[in-house]
Amino acid sequence: MPSPTLIRKRLNELELRSRLRARPRVQGRVLAPAGAFRRLPRAAGLYFPFYHDVLPEYATDLRRHLLTFRRHGELVSWDEALGILAGRRPMHGPVFCLSFDDGHATWRDVVTPVLHEIGVPAMFFVTTDLIGRPGNLTWSDCRAMAAAGFDFGSHTVTHQRLADQDDRAAAHELIDSKHEIEDELGSEIRDFAAPYGHPAVDYGRRDVEIARGAGYRSFASTLRPAIHAGDSPLAINRQGLHPAWPLWAVRTRIHD
Numbered sequence: 679m680p681s682p683t684l685i686r687k688r689l690n691e692l693e694l695r696s697r698l699r700a701r702p703r704v705q706g707r708v709l710a711p712a713g714a715f716r717r718l719p720r721a722a723g724l725y726f727p728f729y730h731d732v733l734p735e736y737a738t739d740l741r742r743h744l745l746t747f748r749r750h751g752e753l754v755s756w757d758e759a760l761g762i763l764a765g766r767r768p769m770h771g772p773v774f775c776l777s778f779d780d781g782h783a784t785w786r787d788v789v790t791p792v793l794h795e796i797g798v799p800a801m802f803f804v805t806t807d808l809i810g811r812p813g814n815l816t817w818s819d820c821r822a823m824a825a826a827g828f829d830f831g832s833h834t835v836t837h838q839r840l841a842d843q844d845d846r847a848a849a850h851e852l853i854d855s856k857h858e859i860e861d862e863l864g865s866e867i868r869d870f871a872a873p874y875g876h877p878a879v880d881y882g883r884r885d886v887e888i889a890r891g892a893g894y895r896s897f898a899s900t901l902r903p904a905i906h907a908g909d910s911p912l913a914i915n916r917q918g919l920h921p922a923w924p925l926w927a928v929r930t931r932i933h934d
């Protein structure tokens with residue numbers, strides 16, 4: 679029998695979850711007018727749209743976003759995107775590289791079925807302390823996704839803002855998360871996405887240097903402009919989206 683405190687906690691979680699669930703469409707409508715004078719990109723450039731949780735009611739919305747990106751350009755894996763940055767792969771138009779943050783159980787139940795269905799590669803940035811918690815994946819889920827061909831990167835151990843951490847704590851977030859994912863998945867982890875992701879506000883040069891020293895080859899922010907061949911893989915810009923947003927709202931984040 680769960681205690682009254684536990685029940686109250688669970689009810690609070692449910693209430694919070696339903697409030698958050700109600701918000702993205704509202705948020706999309708608020709953003710949409712700003713997208714009226716924007717268009718999805720036509721010029722060559724690398725875009726890294728990313729999402730968090732994708733609840734089942736948004737599966738068709740996610741599919742619609744991805745099919746729209748594909749009408750405008752190629753959808754590539756993280757490796758392929760880094761190949762373009764390094765100049766090893768040509769880029770003739772817009773190119774999109776998809777990622778997901780945190781560790782949501784809906785990656786297993788909602789996201790990967792959509793990605794399989796339409797043949798889209800993706801990177802999953804994991805906050806290691808979330809794995810195994812309610813509403814999140816287990817390591818065995820992650821292993822199954824990796825075996826199915828999806829990529830994994832680190833999104834720290836505890837999802838703290840790196841800029842608030844002393845040197846030792848920042849190193850723990852960057853290095854111990856890398857090692858834990860490597861131990862669990864049995865493959866090298868070389869890509870990192872910073873929580874919150876704004877350079878100078880949420881992380882700094884120190885954190886990029888720790889990442890480089892730890893063996894990461896890429897470091898992602900949440901700055902929005904497209905990046906191009908010759909730009910540094912340690913300063914990848916990603917555009918945060920919610921699947922519930924109408925395309926007008928998507929165009930406020932991804933445009934040329």
Ligand SMILES: [Zn+2]
Binds near residue numbers: 833837873874
């Ligand atoms: Zn995050």
